[in-house]
Amino acid sequence: MFGWLVWRDLILAWRRRADVLATLFFFVIVVSLFPLGIGPERETLKTIAPGVVWVAALLASMLSLGRMFGNDYQDGTLEQLLLTPQSTYLIVLGKTLAHWLVSELPLVMIAPVLGLQFGLSENSLVIIVLSLLVGTPVLSLVGSIGAALTLGLRAANVLVALLVLPLYIPVLIFGTGAVQASVNGTSPQAWLLLLAATVVLSLVFAPWATSAALKISVE
């Protein structure tokens, strides 16, 4: 059942791939604007790189949150999903996984190319990818709560940002901390472990909160 749900969301994303690509290009453009705006000073660029990449990733993932449940809500398939004899926790988990695969994984893959613009070393590029790989599931998981709470509201996109961005702060701190550490030549391990801890924490609580929010929104 879980497989069918993820498969469904992947097919849907493929058939509406323009939406997915738009988010990816947004990420690329935002990250690329900084070196252009700040100029080619290597040291400055190296210092801001972790923050820029991570903040752009947060904003890009914001953009895709509206799609997570929005389309299903509008055509009535969300109701049908909630009425299937499966736990809502699993349904939310499946949709979150699909969202991560479709909207976050491409950002992770393209990040090292963007990191090159900031003159980062090979080692730091690896850490960027690693920190995004560990951190972005939290963005999908925590974001799903905001997406579910704002279903069917006007100005939902702005509200999602207000609700969810503050909750992203720990991920931002740990993620940039890891990259910063590797830029400075120290070990990023502690930061990555902290990131992993937030993943575990949000894996336990976020789908549960999202299920409750979905039930309220559908009613």
Next chain:
Amino acid sequence: MLEAINLSCVRGTRRLFQGLNFSATPGELIELRGENGSGKTSLLRILSGLAEPAEGEVRWQGKKIRSLGEEYSGAVAYLAHQNGVKDELTAIENLRIASGIAGNTLSKPEAQAILEQVGLSRQQNLPVRFLSAGQRRRVALARLLTSKATLWILDEVLTSLDDSAIKLSGRFIGDHLANGGIAIVATHQELNFAADRVQRINLSQ
């Protein structure tokens, strides 16, 4: 058996209905009538478990549906105003994915057979967005047929269906009742379904 006990529903400041009691046994059709805004859809959503009543409770086989949770969802098929089909998917994909998620895997030939029953065999590989409103409703009907639910809750099932499809859905509901199912149908039209036992509930009174 489905029992509604002392149900009431409040929307905003308006009380739509109160003290509503009825029960339905296998093979029984409940025809739900009422003016626009009398609370038909609200009642159906309460019965399906999507919404909570302001007072009262719904029981299935003697147990509260809240405590049954997913077990009750497996016994219910709800066809709402919205068809609940994905525009980007073809009719076959819609059926197979919906049943797959519900936990009953549907093979491609089985899905084709059901689409043939609702008269969509030529459109089975088209994305649903290319279909007309009536044809989409037929896809939603097909989804109903693939479910293994005992209790069918149908909201304005005949909307945008043509004469042949109306006859067809009447036959499906008749078959469902004959097999020991229960159907609750909200409608404005005359239903000429082959049902032995029909209970009429009018929310406007």
